[in-house]
């Protein structure tokens with residue numbers, strides 16, 4: 168899957184540039200799109216008793232008329248149910264004219280469990296909630312248990328955000344064109360799409376040079392070139408040194424999960440920094456990972472001065488009893504390079520004064536990486552979290568800009584955003600990751616990669632992908648402790 172994602176506006180621009188460059192005109196692109204959908208239908212669902220194509224008034228409907236014609240030509244019994252009529256002279260009107268199947272009104276559509284429904288009502292052009300007849304059609308599909316193949320997007324899903332208006336179609340398969348849109352990867356759109364296929368309809372990749380997309384699917388091609396490779400002559404410290412702050416005696420596990428993750432992702436040395444009363448608990452469970460006592464900020468300063476770790480993790484299991492903010496701000500100001508990954512309690516500690524953190528981050532030489540789940544995000548960015556008009560992508564992007572750091576907004580559709588507007592949506596997530604401590608592992612993976620000089624945005628993207636890939640491959644029964652040891656085979660494949 169190519170990494171670029173296009174907003175509906177960018178897709179329209181891609182369409183325009185492709186037509187301008189030739190040889191395909193708009194009608195040819197529509198025919199190619201319809202042919203790609205018809206091919207998937209014939210390949211995957213050849214045995215349905217009946218097939219219904221629901222056609223809207225725009226180009227999505229135009230694609231639908233092409234599909235209906237091709238299925239009829241292939242000998243399939245097809246009925247067409249239309250909402251509205253294509254505008255005279257449009258490509259869709261031409262496609263409707265070429266379609267030998269007479270259109271019936273959408274209100275007459277009565278699906279059954281053995282109906283294959285091609286949803287060509289609305290795609291990228293959906294501009295307002297589905298009206299009554301379209302919503303009723305979506306509901307009838309669901310109640311009947313019909314199988315839906317959506318063209319471009321299930322009708323009712325917004326391509327830019329993945330949000331749905333009222334009732335939307337729920338597809339088993341979605342066939343989209345040229346590149347995915349954010350709505351294919353962001354929930355609830357992602358779930359509504361079912362499996363998603365990207366079809367080549369003759370738009371050349373060169374149109375992307377002009378469009379310069381800033382949103383990406385988080386696939387290895389996005390960051391593979393920046394992934395750290397050990398060189399022959401390296402020693403352990405030149406492979407990077409990551410340090411993880413431990414919580415008190417009753418909550419040391421989170422830091423060790425992060426530390427182990429950092430180590431497993433290839434960093435040369437890892438140190439757990441623990442308060443004196445948590446040394447024994449940590450010592451009992453650490454072997455290759457170093458342990459250092461750190462009770463007050465002077466000891467912290469001394470440690471940084473002596474060892475200059477390339478990355479820190481602060482937050483997992485850290486607690487809110489000890490002063491956190493001063494330590495974080497001093498560390499950020501002092502670090503010469505690398506990244507500070509702030510997770511969990513490290514984030515919550517700034518709920519009353521996020522600007523203090525952001526001001527220091529903007530001046531810092533090291534990168535700040537914030538890894539909030541939705542709840543933690545709301546503590547630092549209450550206005551962004553509470554704004555319904557913002558998609559998860561918009562929120563993460565705005566937060567990264569405001570924070571002056573990379574924001575990893577976690578969940579089933581984790582978004583990674585950097586100041587300047589670059590953002591990636593993760594797409595290999597697994598619900599098996601919803602287990603205590605898995606976020607601690609993620610923080611460690613990011614720090615481990617950043618400590619090896621991978622730039623912070625790429626490090627965060629790679630860590631999110633590795634984390635999810637490990638969980639997806641492991642599957643049922645996963646606990647956070649399993650995750651670090653699942654890295655080696657993934658690293659072998661990547662390298």
Ligand SMILES: NC(=O)C1=CN([C@@H]2O[C@H](COP(=O)(O)OP(=O)(O)OC[C@H]3O[C@@H](n4cnc5c(N)ncnc54)[C@H](OP(=O)(O)O)[C@@H]3O)[C@@H](O)[C@H]2O)[C@@H](O)CC1
Pocket residue numbers: 178179181182196197200223224225226227228229230288289290291292293294295296297298318319320344368
């Ligand atoms: N771009 C490309 O490269 C390619 C794109 N292709 C295809 O084109 C599709 C995009 O086509 P599109 O722009 O015509 O939009 P589409 O989704 O058909 O809807 C627009 C129509 O719906 C109407 N309308 C909107 N909301 C409504 C509502 N709630 N209830 C009622 N009406 C509503 C709206 O009316 P208006 O708002 O103008 O009054 C307008 O008439 C894309 O998804 C893909 O399938 C391919 O052919 C190949 C190349």
Ligand SMILES: Nc1ncnc2c1ncn2[C@@H]1O[C@H](COP(=O)(O)OP(=O)(O)O)[C@@H](O)[C@H]1O
Pocket residue numbers: 511540577578579580581596597598599600601602603604605606607608609634
């Ligand atoms: N349903 C899901 N699908 C995919 N990933 C998920 C899902 N639920 C949670 N995750 C991932 O699991 C991790 C949980 O992190 P977090 O909430 O910080 O947990 P903890 O604090 O217990 O470690 C995040 O990386 C998140 O993206």
Ligand SMILES: [K+]
Pocket residue numbers: 227286287288289290317318319320321322
């Ligand atoms: K559709």
